[in-house]
Structure formats: structure tokens, C-alpha cells
């Protein structure tokens with residue numbers, strides 16, 4: 001497995017070391033393999049301060065590492081007692097956050113085949129989709145990546161090996177607590193299942209492999225659909241030519257890519273229904289992301305906290321970042337903002353709308369308020385605070401989705417710059 005993950009000489013491997021039988025066996029095995037592969041080995045233990053034995057466990061882990069000549073990195077963390085998902089989940093979040101701080105190429109976990117089967121059943125009982133049912137991967141590339149070399153090995157075989165090798169390990173008393181749903185499955189459901197289905201654990205682990213493959217294919221399909229819809233922002237009509245299932249698959253994939261929390265299925269079903277029902281601009285919260293539609297385009301963005309964008313000074317750059325998008329300044333002739341006016345100006349910046357903002361769209365017509373301009377252009381209220389405004393010495397020269405102010409528009413044959421807002 002180390003070869004499959006292309007673990008190279010001098011790469012840094014860090015064992016996530018709880019001190020239990022699995023990670024202790026893992027640490028001893030990797031310490032033995034060190035000379036053959038030439039990797040650097042260290043171990044990290046997270047002290048959650050939840051058990052009265054937590055100090056003793058940390059000491060045990062430190063001693064084991066010292067005996068094996070392995071660098072030891074302890075983390076003392078506080079776990080919030082009132083996590084909405086429960087204490088176990090809170091401890092896991094804290095643990096993973098601490099381990100992510102280790103400077104290494106790979107974090108190596110002691111998960112085994114019984115863990116995989118329990119994870120799959122546990123997730124299915126909570127209504128997991130294909131992604132959740134794929135459970136854990138043996139190799140997860142990343143920075144650091146994650147390895148689970150024992151994922152194909154049964155728990156009993158690891159224990160038998162540890163006993164035969166006279167290894168010492170600690171027993172976490174919380175593993176016996178049936179109030180934890182995972183422990184209930186481990187101690188009550190799996191022994192019963194094993195009586196009627198002796199191959200239940202390897203079969204469930206195999207099933208998670210099938211789900212993993214299917215999940216990869218769904219990702220490939222989403223990537224194809226993403227490109228076919230014109231990338232982000234998508235062409236709304238092109239997207240809505242896809243079946244509901246494919247639209248939901250694409251939205252889910254993109255939300256995950258953005259690092260946002262995926263929404264519940266019911267929420268996605270409702271979002272697609274609304275997208276098909278109206279051509280009006282929409283702002284649909286989806287998990288921690290939001291799906292926005294305006295005119296012929298549709299895009300996803302992280303849900304916002306309502307804070308306005310910060311001003312971005314313009315110093316002749318061809319493009320400036322604005323929110324999750326960009327404003328490009330395209331050279332044009334006889335259109336856009338006259339270059340001369342921009343070069344003479346002292347203060348040019350992209351800013352959000354300001355109170356009392358006015359703009360004259362056509363010479364000969366009066367200046368109109370930002371609100372009036374937005375109403376006339378059909379710009380929905382949720383989009384207005386995000387419109388970029390190019391402010392030139394205190395005056396609005398251009399507003400995204402609305403256009404260039406008459407006073408700044410360049411004359412025929414004159415060189416100009418046309419700001420183009422890409423979300």
C-alpha cells in the first residue's frame with residue numbers, strides 16, 4: 001500500500017497515535033518498514049482531556065515512541081461539551097484539526113476493515129448518499145494526504161498480531177459505552193449480524209468500495225456537465241436541459257468543490273423545482289452555499305454574512321478581484337470609459353454602492369438614484385450590495401450590470417476601457 005501511494009524516501013509519515021491496539025500495531029509495523037522505504041516517521045497524539053486517564057495515555061504514547069526512536073508530537077486540546085452533533089463528533093473535529101497542523105506528507109490512521117463496515121452501516125442508517133456510503137479511502141491524496149494501511153485487515157487479526165508480538169496498548173473505556181451509537185453497532189449489532197451473515201464485515205467493506213467507484217463516476221459526470229454548461233457562471237438554459245438528477249449532482253459536486261457544506265437532498269430538490277418554475281432572479285441558500293440566478297446565468301457562491309465588499313484601488317491593472325469574481329478592464333475604441341479621464345484621475349477604486357449614489361446613463365437625461373437604476377434594470381435586492389461601482393474621484397463612472405456614466409463615456413474613435421464583471 002505504501003508503494004501504491006508512492007510514499008517516497010525522505011517523505012514524512014505521521015501516525016495518528018491514540019495508543020489503542022490498532023494504531024500501536026501500525027506504529028510498530030511502520031517503524032520496522034522505515035529502513036526499507038526510507039521515510040521519516042513521527043507520531044502525534046491528541047489529548048482531549050475527556051477521560052481521567054488522558055494524561056496516562058499521553059505518557060504511554062510518549063514512552064512507546066521513545067522506545068522506537070520515533071519523534072512524538074503531543075497536542076492538548078479542549079473539546080466543546082455542547083457540540084450539536086454530540087461529544088464524539090466534537091472530539092473528532094478537534095482531533096482532525098490538531099492532526100492537520102502536523103508538518104508531514106502523510107497522516108497514517110489505524111482504521112481497519114471492521115471500522116469501515118461500521119462506518120458504512122452507521123452512515124446508511126442516517127440516510128447517507130453515495131459519497132457518504134463510500135466511507136473511508138485507503139489512500140486520500142492531499143496536503144497532508146491520509147493513509148489507512150490496515151483498512152483491509154480485520155480487527156481480530158490486528159489484535160492477534162499485537163498479542164503475538166507482545167505489544168502493549170491502552171484500552172479507551174469510552175469504546176465500551178453503548179450510549180455512543182457507533183459502540184452500540186460494534187457491540188450489539190455486528191455480533192448478531194455475524195451469526196446470520198458470517199461474511200458481513202468484508203461484504204460491507206466491499207460494498208463501500210463499489211460506492212466509492214460510483215462516487216468517482218458521478219464526479220466525472222458532474223465535471224462534464226459543468227463544462228457543457230459553460231463553466232461558472234453557468235448558462236441557465238443549458239443547465240436546465242439536464243435532468244433533475246444531473247442538475248442536483250452538478251450542484252452538489254460544485255458545492256463540495258467550493259469547500260462548502262452540502263445541503264440536504266430535500267433542499268436540492270426544492271431548489272431545482274424553483275429554478276424550473278421561474279425566470280425571475282433567485283437567491284437560494286443551499287447548505288453553506290447559495291445558488292444565484294440572474295438573467296441567463298446561474299452561479300454558486302458561499303453564503304455571505306452580509307458584510308459589504310471592501311474597496312479595491314485600481315492602478316491600471318487589467319483586472320481586479322471583486323468578491324468571489326473579477327472585474328476585467330477590456331481595451332475598446334469608442335466605447336467604455338475614456339482612458340484620458342481615468343489617467344487624469346487621482347483616486348480610482350472599485351467600491352460597493354454608497355448612500356446617495358447617482359448615475360446619468362444618457363446625456364440629456366437626469367441623474368438617477370442607484371435604487372431607481374436597479375429597479376429599472378430588474379436587479380434583485382440581494383444582488384445590489386454586491387454590484388461593483390467604479391468610483392473616479394468621488395463620482396460613479398460605472399456600475400456593474402448598469403453601465404458607464406454618460407460623463408465618463410469616451411467619444412467616437414477615442415481609446416476606452418470597458419469594465420466587465422465576471423461573477
Ligand SMILES: Nc1ncnc2c1ncn2[C@@H]1O[C@H](COP(=O)(O)OP(=O)(O)OP(=O)(O)O)[C@@H](O)[C@H]1O
Nearest residue numbers: 016017018022023044045046047092108109110111
Ligand atoms: N487521540 C488520538 N490521537 C491521535 N490519533 C487518534 C486518536 N484517536 C484516534 N486516533 C486515530 O484515529 C484512528 C481511528 O480511531 P477511532 O476509531 O477511535 O476514531 P473514529 O472517530 O472512529 O475515526 P475518525 O477519527 O477517523 O473519525 C486510530 O486508529 C488512530 O489512528
